[in-house]
Amino acid sequence: MTAPLLEIENLRTYFYSRSKQAFIRAVDGVTLSIARGETLGVVGESGSGKSVTALSITGLVSAGPGVISGAIVFRADGVEHNLLQDLEQYVRLKERDGRIVEASKDEPGWRKAVERLMAPVRGKEIAMIFQSPKSALNPFARVGDQITEAIRLHTRAKGPGEAKERALHWLERVKIDSPRLRFENHPYGLSGGMCQRAVIAMALASEPSLLIADEPTTGLDATIQSEIVGLLAELKAEFGIATLLISHDIRAISRLADNVAVMYGGTVVEHGPAPDVLASRFAPKHPYTTALLASIPSVQNVRDKGYLTVVEGEVPDAVDLPRGCRFYARCNRVTDDVRDKCAQHEPELQEVMPGHHVRCWLYAE
Numbered sequence: 001m002t003a004p005l006l007e008i009e010n011l012r013t014y015f016y017s018r019s020k021q022a023f024i025r026a027v028d029g030v031t032l033s034i035a036r037g038e039t040l041g042v043v044g045e046s047g048s049g050k051s052v053t054a055l056s057i058t059g060l061v062s063a064g065p066g067v068i069s070g071a072i073v074f075r076a077d078g079v080e081h082n083l084l085q086d087l088e089q090y091v092r093l094k095e096r097d098g099r100i101v102e103a104s105k106d107e108p109g110w111r112k113a114v115e116r117l118m119a120p121v122r123g124k125e126i127a128m129i130f131q132s133p134k135s136a137l138n139p140f141a142r143v144g145d146q147i148t149e150a151i152r153l154h155t156r157a158k159g160p161g162e163a164k165e166r167a168l169h170w171l172e173r174v175k176i177d178s179p180r181l182r183f184e185n186h187p188y189g190l191s192g193g194m195c196q197r198a199v200i201a202m203a204l205a206s207e208p209s210l211l212i213a214d215e216p217t218t219g220l221d222a223t224i225q226s227e228i229v230g231l232l233a234e235l236k237a238e239f240g241i242a243t244l245l246i247s248h249d250i251r252a253i254s255r256l257a258d259n260v261a262v263m264y265g266g267t268v269v270e271h272g273p274a275p276d277v278l279a280s281r282f283a284p285k286h287p288y289t290t291a292l293l294a295s296i297p298s299v300q301n302v303r304d305k306g307y308l309t310v311v312e313g314e315v316p317d318a319v320d321l322p323r324g325c326r327f328y329a330r331c332n333r334v335t336d337d338v339r340d341k342c343a344q345h346e347p348e349l350q351e352v353m354p355g356h357h358v359r360c361w362l363y364a365e
Ligand SMILES: Nc1ncnc2c1ncn2[C@@H]1O[C@H](COP(=O)(O)OP(=O)(O)O)[C@@H](O)[C@H]1O
Pocket: 015, 024, 025, 026, 027, 044, 045, 046, 047, 048, 049, 050, 051, 052, 053, 062, 063, 318
């Protein structure tokens, strides 16, 4: 078996809150991997740590004393990159009575180290698409020139003529309306949907090994959303680029993802083949996944229940994560057999079927 393209091992990304004198545990023990050609869908409510996971992979975690630990290994072109190598040396923690009372960081040193680690991969081997496509483009440069520049920077097509031809090809490939005209446009001349197509063209034009798409359709009109999902499905079939797809749109995830990871409170609570994780009748399943699936406003749900359900309760406070299972306060499947364990101890991610893992005491050996 070949090694995965991306391996994330026990990733923890914390932000220090001076006022609370505590860490915001945005990502708290994420282990995931992506194989070549695989699309991994990541779902979970807002605040569960999806975006911070993506930012940690791409070295874009910014705010002040943010601390990242664990390992992120990315393999491309026969080279193994440890994307977090030696970063912890730039952070100093001061503890008093078992509490961290101060966290300081050599921000310039950290930034420099991150840039050194990311230089060979970001934009070239790992391309990103975010929620707001306009902010991904330079407002002062023509769309076509930006794509041409990415091609010259990241691929073998170095000559301006050749790179421009490639850029036009990519604009056509993402089916942007009037590609030659759009090439000349500045981003403000493009609609939100067109901008997202241009950003996708720019991402693919760099011929990356991994695409990270964080809520790529959020904020677009419903019709445009489904067009973009359709485009991503076509591109997946044609190019098979490994993709980390973060979306709260479970229908998009079920159309595009091979495997799905469900995140809750900064960690992964279920991970397995998309058809199994997303099938509401498939058991074993994490109680949170069940609740999340029940919250999708499907025609069937509305017909069965006569109303739309949402997952009751709130996501746990990332400053004060519970000691036991992070879902305990909202879980409706706790039995007397497991109650104490649920309250006191965090369950491990257990393999419940080949390739399918669930973090819940109900399925622990
Ligand atoms: N730069 C930051 N500084 C402090 N807290 C942050 C920062 N970025 C994210 N967080 C917190 O981390 C948690 C996870 O955020 P995020 O990954 O954006 O969630 P998601 O993408 O799943 O909605 C949230 O509680 C959020 O408030």
